[in-house]
Amino acid sequence: MSTADDPRWWRSAVIYQIYPRSFADADGDGIGDLAGIRQRLAYLAGLGVDAVWFSPWYPSPMADAGYDVSDYRDIDPVFGTLAEAEELIAQAHRLGLRVIIDLVPNHCSEAHPWFQAALASPDAPERELFWFRPGRGPDGSQKPTDWVSPFGGDTWTRTTNPDGTPGDWYLHLFAPQQPDFNWDHPRVRAEFEDILRFWLDRGIDGIRIDSAAMLAKDPALPEATPDGPSPFIDLDAVHEIYRSWRRIVEEYPGGRALIGEVWLPDQQRFANYLRPDELHAAFNFDFLGCAWDPVALRACIDATLAAHLPVGAPATWVLSNHDVTRHVTRYGREDTTFSFAAKREGIPSDLELGTRRARAAALLSLSLPGAAYVYQGEELGLWEVEDIPPELRQDPMYFRSGGVDPGRDGCRVPLPWSGETPPFGFSPDGATARPWLPQPADWKDRTAEAQAGDERSMLELYRAAIAIRRAEPALGDGELTWLPAPDGVLAYQRSPRFTCVVNLAGAPVPLPPHTERLLASGPLDDDLLPPDTAVWLRTTETTAT
Numbered sequence: 001m002s003t004a005d006d007p008r009w010w011r012s013a014v015i016y017q018i019y020p021r022s023f024a025d026a027d028g029d030g031i032g033d034l035a036g037i038r039q040r041l042a043y044l045a046g047l048g049v050d051a052v053w054f055s056p057w058y059p060s061p062m063a064d065a066g067y068d069v070s071d072y073r074d075i076d077p078v079f080g081t082l083a084e085a086e087e088l089i090a091q092a093h094r095l096g097l098r099v100i101i102d103l104v105p106n107h108c109s110e111a112h113p114w115f116q117a118a119l120a121s122p123d124a125p126e127r128e129l130f131w132f133r134p135g136r137g138p139d140g141s142q143k144p145t146d147w148v149s150p151f152g153g154d155t156w157t158r159t160t161n162p163d164g165t166p167g168d169w170y171l172h173l174f175a176p177q178q179p180d181f182n183w184d185h186p187r188v189r190a191e192f193e194d195i196l197r198f199w200l201d202r203g204i205d206g207i208r209i210d211s212a213a214m215l216a217k218d219p220a221l222p223e224a225t226p227d228g229p230s231p232f233i234d235l236d237a238v239h240e241i242y243r244s245w246r247r248i249v250e251e252y253p254g255g256r257a258l259i260g261e262v263w264l265p266d267q268q269r270f271a272n273y274l275r276p277d278e279l280h281a282a283f284n285f286d287f288l289g290c291a292w293d294p295v296a297l298r299a300c301i302d303a304t305l306a307a308h309l310p311v312g313a314p315a316t317w318v319l320s321n322h323d324v325t326r327h328v329t330r331y332g333r334e335d336t337t338f339s340f341a342a343k344r345e346g347i348p349s350d351l352e353l354g355t356r357r358a359r360a361a362a363l364l365s366l367s368l369p370g371a372a373y374v375y376q377g378e379e380l381g382l383w384e385v386e387d388i389p390p391e392l393r394q395d396p397m398y399f400r401s402g403g404v405d406p407g408r409d410g411c412r413v414p415l416p417w418s419g420e421t422p423p424f425g426f427s428p429d430g431a432t433a434r435p436w437l438p439q440p441a442d443w444k445d446r447t448a449e450a451q452a453g454d455e456r457s458m459l460e461l462y463r464a465a466i467a468i469r470r471a472e473p474a475l476g477d478g479e480l481t482w483l484p485a486p487d488g489v490l491a492y493q494r495s496p497r498f499t500c501v502v503n504l505a506g507a508p509v510p511l512p513p514h515t516e517r518l519l520a521s522g523p524l525d526d527d528l529l530p531p532d533t534a535v536w537l538r539t540t541e542t543t544a545t
Contacts, residue, residue, distance in 0.1 A: 007255030011314040012476025013050035017375045019322045022414040028431030034080035048466035051098035063177035068109035072195045100206035107178040131171035152401045183215045212260035242278040267307035274313035288318045292336040294504040315370035329384035331357035345386040345406040359521035360534035367500045381458035384410040413437045418449035502534040514539045
């Protein structure tokens with residue numbers, strides 16, 4: 001269904017994630033930029049998506065690819081200017097695309113003026129805006145806590161006083177270059193409320209909140225225990241922050257949305273972020289990491305819908321993003337789940353099988369109730385790039401783990417647009433700088449140019465699926481009714497006349513009665529649905545389970 005004039009667009013939208021460094025490079029320096037994005041907005045409008053979400057574009061030393069922000073009210077020069085961002089927002093709106101930006105409120109860059117002032121003197125008032133603490137032990141040489149970073153490694157770094165003596169320690173749940181804000185301080189809260197207004201005033205339609213469950217910390221700094229509550233994830237105090245933000249966005253017309261990055265195993269705790277006076281939506285990471293297995297997928301879908309129902313929030317369906325292994329690769333492995341703890345390279349993957357499953361997963365995710373997210377390159381069927389030389393890697397996860405964790409570079413490789421050889425149109429003709437991460441030569445068959453017009457391609461599958469989704473009133477937000485199906489098969493109705501069937505069994509299965517085949521993820525064998533294939537059908541009303 002179309003969301004163009006719907007103030008609750010975020011309930012049904014197809015949202016496309018742009019990782020700016022890797023989308024399109026207009027100036028030839030090997031790094032994507034806003035000018036490159038503007039040149040490709042028509043492509044996104046032609047894909048049929050409703051909104052575009054931009055990963056951070058702010059000034060940053062790039063210790064963590066822009067998630068270390070030094071100025072929340074400007075654009076990093078490598079991407080362009082604030083004026084270009086304003087024109088990009090306006091151009092997107094003219095094409096019917098809403099704009100979502102990333103906000104990073106848990107931490108900033110060590111280059112942020114507040115943190116620089118805090119380092120300048122042990123008595124600086126800016127120290128209260130962060131988590132500076134004395135160390136343990138008689139000489140303060142021991143960390144204040146033994147908390148472990150999601151990046152791996154320590155979460156505290158000791159400072160040096162202006163006179164050269166060892167100073168206090170500061171908290172950074174991520175890299176040392178990303179000091180955590182102290183959200184107990186009213187100045188921090190006021191600052192981010194002003195940042196929200198700054199971007200809302202420039203016409204953005206939504207804000208994706210990075211690490212949304214991590215802002216509040218237990219001021220007593222207790223140690224984390226395996227069975228106890230986390231001292232820095234999902235504390236109750238975080239909810240008042242989002243209530244204040246919700247009040248701000250509701251002052252603006254046209255339907256503005258807050259979308260949280262919330263990684264929580266407890267579905268009830270997850271749903272708390274989606275109460276009517278808090279966030280509008282949050283990412284569904286259970287679905288993203290779920291195995292390509294009928295029992296696991298149905299359980300995940302049921303649990304997701306059940307968690308969202310009491311708070312009246314829409315579910316979201318995500319297959320890949322800028323932090324995880326691309327699902328073409330994941331679905332081709334023996335273990336088709338994803339978790340950061342088990343993220344490794346060099347595990348064999350059948351890319352043909354992974355692509356077939358990714359095509360079926362596209363029809364699955366685009367027909368489930370709620371909003372769907374598409375990560376750039378997903379619509380091209382790109383796989384994870386796992387052979388990046390160590391000297392070209394950029395992700396701090398790789399370095400902080402000593403190379404044990406391959407990091408996230410493999411899903412961030414610049415997109416292939418056209419041509420037979422790298423840079424595949426990512427940079428303009430004649431550019432001398434190479435793309436910031438190397439592209440596989442085998443991507444020559446995965447360029448947007450190579451796939452356009454080929455009805456068998458992943459690109460045209462996505463275009464067709466999104467077009468049908470827009471045309472079908474029952475798709476997007478709404479209800480799902482499971483249908484009787486053979487073992488290994490998921491079948492559900494979104495309306496009495498729309499059915500999705502996904503075959504995850506090892507053999508073909510008969511199609512249910514239908515009057516029309518709207519779209520299939522792969523070739524059908526007469527009235528049989530092959531394994532790892534999905535189909536959308538026009539049906540008559542069927543008795544549901």
